[in-house]
Amino acid sequence: MNAEFTDATPGLINAWVPGYLASGSFHGTLQLQGTIAQPLGQLRITGKDLRAAGDAASLPAAQLLATVDLAADGVKIELRSTAGETLHMTVVGSIPWSGAIGVDASGRFDLARFNPLLEGIGRRISGTVDVNAKVAG
DSSP, rough: OOEEEEEEOHHHHHHHSSOOOOEEEEEEEEEEEEEESSSEEEEEEEEEEEEEEEGGGOOOEEEOOOOOOOOTEEEEEEEEETTTTTTTHHHHHHHHHESOOOOOOOEEEEGGGGGHHHGGGGGOOEEEEEEEEEOOO
């Protein structure tokens, strides 16, 4: 089975999650084969120039790439997201049908980017959050 959607706009996303997305678009592909007991395939979603609605609209537009590969031994995931020059996040790993999980997350967030959300309540924030995490077991 193959499926694809192109240029999914905020209107489609907001039908499921009202008021969430102000602009941008999604593109996705799905390829499945095998059986229900042993599916094989890939789901790939890209998001371009995604901008939140409401107070979060002042944040930089986000770019997103998510890939899920279904294989005989389990699932492999890759998620990459950026928003401007100072917000980056990556999650990569594998989740086997049996055995140990191995997922790594890394990223960097400049907290000052969130000040437009906080200034309305008289707050400001500064600093950087560096993410370096591993899920295993």
